[in-house]
Amino acid sequence: MPFKTEPFVLNFGPLHPSTHGVFRMRTTLDGEVVLDIEPVFGYLHRGIEKLAEERTYTGFIPLTDRLDYINSMSNNLAYCLTVEKLMGIKVPERAEYIRVIIAELQRLANHCIAVGSMLNDAGAYYTPFMHAFREREKILDLFEMVSGQRLTYNYMRIGGVSQDIPPEFLPAVKKLVGIFSHFVDEYDVFLKQNEILLARAKGVGILPVDLIINCGISGPVARASGLKRDLRRDDPYSVYDRFEFDIPTCENGDCYDRYRIRIAEMRESLRIIAQAIKEVPSGPVIADVPHLIRPPAGEAYAHIEAPKGELGCYIVSDNSIAPYRLHVRPTSLINLSALRQMVRGWKVADLILIFGSIDITMGEVDR
Amino acid sequence: MIVALAAKDVIAKLTEKFPGALEEAGRDAILVKADSLLEVMTYLKNTPEFDFDFFNFVTAVDYYHYFEVVYHISSVRHNHSIFVKTRCYDRENPSVPSVVSLWQGADFQEREIFDLFGIRFEGHPNLKRIFLWEGFQGYPLRKDFNR
Numbered sequence: 129m130p131f132k133t134e135p136f137v138l139n140f141g142p143l144h145p146s147t148h149g150v151f152r153m154r155t156t157l158d159g160e161v162v163l164d165i166e167p168v169f170g171y172l173h174r175g176i177e178k179l180a181e182e183r184t185y186t187g188f189i190p191l192t193d194r195l196d197y198i199n200s201m202s203n204n205l206a207y208c209l210t211v212e213k214l215m216g217i218k219v220p221e222r223a224e225y226i227r228v229i230i231a232e233l234q235r236l237a238n239h240c241i242a243v244g245s246m247l248n249d250a251g252a253y254y255t256p257f258m259h260a261f262r263e264r265e266k267i268l269d270l271f272e273m274v275s276g277q278r279l280t281y282n283y284m285r286i287g288g289v290s291q292d293i294p295p296e297f298l299p300a301v302k303k304l305v306g307i308f309s310h311f312v313d314e315y316d317v318f319l320k321q322n323e324i325l326l327a328r329a330k331g332v333g334i335l336p337v338d339l340i341i342n343c344g345i346s347g348p349v350a351r352a353s354g355l356k357r358d359l360r361r362d363d364p365y366s367v368y369d370r371f372e373f374d375i376p377t378c379e380n381g382d383c384y385d386r387y388r389i390r391i392a393e394m395r396e397s398l399r400i401i402a403q404a405i406k407e408v409p410s411g412p413v414i415a416d417v418p419h420l421i422r423p424p425a426g427e428a429y430a431h432i433e434a435p436k437g438e439l440g441c442y443i444v445s446d447n448s449i450a451p452y453r454l455h456v457r458p459t460s461l462i463n464l465s466a467l468r469q470m471v472r473g474w475k476v477a478d479l480i481l482i483f484g485s486i487d488i489t490m491g492e493v494d495r
Numbered sequence: 496m497i498v499a500l501a502a503k504d505v506i507a508k509l510t511e512k513f514p515g516a517l518e519e520a521g522r523d524a525i526l527v528k529a530d531s532l533l534e535v536m537t538y539l540k541n542t543p544e545f546d547f548d549f550f551n552f553v554t555a556v557d558y559y560h561y562f563e564v565v566y567h568i569s570s571v572r573h574n575h576s577i578f579v580k581t582r583c584y585d586r587e588n589p590s591v592p593s594v595v596s597l598w599q600g601a602d603f604q605e606r607e608i609f610d611l612f613g614i615r616f617e618g619h620p621n622l623k624r625i626f627l628w629e630g631f632q633g634y635p636l637r638k639d640f641n642r
Contacts, residue, residue: 169603170626177611178635341571344550344600355571362574429567429578442565444556453636455554457567461607462552465600494626 135163140479142171148245149490153479160475165468169461172494180454185211185286185421188451193280195456196492198241201234201271202434204284206456209365210441211286214428217415223288224367225408229301230274230283231366231432232397232404233267236308238435239390239397240264242348242487246387247319249484250328251477256319263311266304273297286421288414298405305402312394319387329383333470333482336381343465347437349486352389353381359433371403386485420449436487437463456495460488505545505577509535524565524578532581533592533618539568539579540597546570547577550598555608557638562589562614568598583614590615593622611636 141152150171156164176195180188192207193200205227212219219227244260268278274293275283283290319325340350350357358375360368376392378385425447431440440457463486471479506525509517513535518526527535539547551567561582569576583589593616594601605616606625613634616622624631633640 170624170628173626175635339599341548342550342599344552344598357571438551440552440567442552442554442567453556455552457552461603462600465603 133159138476140165142168148484148488149493151483151488151490151493153483155476155479157476162471162474162476162479165471165479167464167467169494172490174495176495177454177456180451182450184449185423185451186419188454189284189286190280190282192456193282194491195495196434196436196439196460196489197279198489199234199238199435200279200281201230201283202238202432202439204281205231205366206430206432206434206439206441208284208286209432210428210430210443211421211423213430214423214426214443214445215286215421217287217417219288219366219415220412221367221409222292222411223413223415225404226274226289226293226413227284227366228368228371229401229404229408230271230289232401233270233301235397235435236394237264237267238487239348239394240267242435243315243387243390246383246481246484246487247325249480250325250383252324256315259311259315263308266307270297270300270304273300285414285417287417288412290414292413298408301401301405305398305405309395309398312391312398316391320391325387326384328478328481329387329485331380332383332474332478333485334380334382335466335470339466339469340381343462345437345463345466347434347459347463348389348393349386349437349463351376351393352378352385354379359431359438363431365430365432368400370407371400373400383481383485386487390487422447422449431457434459436460436489436492456492458492458495460490460492464488464493505539509538512538518582524580527579527581529581529583529591533594533597536566536579536594536597539577546572548572550594550600551576553594553601553604553608555612555614555636557612557636559638560584562586562612564591564608564614566594588615589613590617592617593619595619610634613637 135156135158138155138157140155142150152168154166176191192203195203240260240263244257247256272278275281335353337353337355340353340355354377356377373396378389423445427444429442431438437459439459442455443451444453446452470482539545547568547570549569549571553566556563561584564581566579581591583591605619608614609622610624610626
């Protein structure tokens with residue numbers, strides 16, 4: 129006679145090393161099999177959208193750093209593009225190139241963390257993670273060179289960037305591109321055919337394309353399932369239309385593909401940077417923008433392909449010095465929409481890997 | 496290139512199909528009456544000509560006299576997008592129909608609007624506060640919220 133069993137509820141997080149912050153899941157388990165989960169948010173809610181309503185347009189830029197704190201530069205960019213769209217500002221060429229280089233460096237840094245921590249969640253404790261972090265450190269050094277900061281850069285400004293890049297920056301980027309492509313190859317050689325990674329990640333947590341579209345999931349997670357959607361190509365902003373790059377896609381949409389897609393995207397980012405550093409024009413780095421910005425009444429939405437997906441900003445202006453309403457399209461929150469369907473029927477250890485492969489930042493989920 | 500569909504073309508189609516469902520014609524967005532929101536959205540999603548299958552985001556704005564709920568939807572196949580808006584004038588008991596039955600991606604975001612604006616989404620499967628704790632008084636993103 130079989131044992132009589134019953135499902136039980138396990139509280140997972142908010143303080144758990146694999147939740148990448150303070151994320152909580154109420155999991156219903158049957159033994160080790162996940163029957164259902166209920167995500168619980170809000171442990172990092174700081175009310176950034178409300179704070180925006182009492183700050184000047186420039187004064188809000190430091191707060192965007194705190195949204196997705198791994199990709200501060202991308203957040204800066206999404207916000208500045210929206211205000212520029214609202215006011216019709218033309219950004220100087222040099223600033224556009226600097227922005228593209230910086231945004232792609234930021235993507236490299238993010239994918240280092242994404243891949244490293246995903247392998248951590250797969251059980252490869254800290255060796256791949258530390259290798260990835262070692263390389264990310266070099267990118268942070270470059271960001272420190274331009275902005276003086278290592279995490280919350282506050283570098284972009286409405287109409288350009290806050291200060292010109294130092295003369296040693298571009299040679300340093302060039303050197304990094306060379307080192308980094310070696311690193312990506314080396315990293316991938318060790319892991320691509322790794323038996324443990326294959327066994328843990330192949331076929332696990334498959335995300336079908338129709339669910340991706342229905343949920344509005346974007347970024348590497350969507351492209352790993354074969355949805356060829358990249359705003360750098362589909363809706364070019366800044367000067368992305370001048371560079372040659374491919375949009376890698378995979379077809380299975382499992383955890384292994386979500387690992388592979390990030391490695392492939394790092395290579396494409398390196399291609400863009402290599403092209404961009406050759407063409408950086410001279411000139412001013414910020415447009416002629418008044419110190420106290422008062423955009424005309426109206427509303428604007430601009431979006432960028434941030435490392436985690438479509439990051440957008442929706443601003444309603446009433447012609448005063450502060451936004452009337454500011455909404456950030458939270459990539460991380462939306463990418464979690466399908467988590468429930470992805471983890472049902474998998475074991476607890478797979479749940480951690482599937483969650484890690486989505487790559488979220490709680491600062492952006494809770495805002 | 497994601498093209499923002501000209502609202503007036505869509506509005507012309509919608510007025511023909513659902514007379515009386517739209518409020519005054521906006522310039523860059525479609526302004527739908529709250530009680531016909533669900534049928535207009537179903538039409539926009541399921542008509543092959545529009546095929547708005549990708550749910551970008553939904554948010555709300557407090558304009559004192561009314562709340563405006565803003566939907567941004569786009570189509571992967573046609574690569575176009577549009578803003579759809581609806582208003583609720585009742586400040587005591589604001590409510591609009593939920594679109595979770597059409598797009599699963601609206602689930603968390605409608606909960607967020609309920610949490611921060613107090614707008615009820617009729618038909619939402621699990622409408623409760625998402626960021627703030629149960630028992631929190633007031634709705635912080637309303638303009639008259641007093642700290």
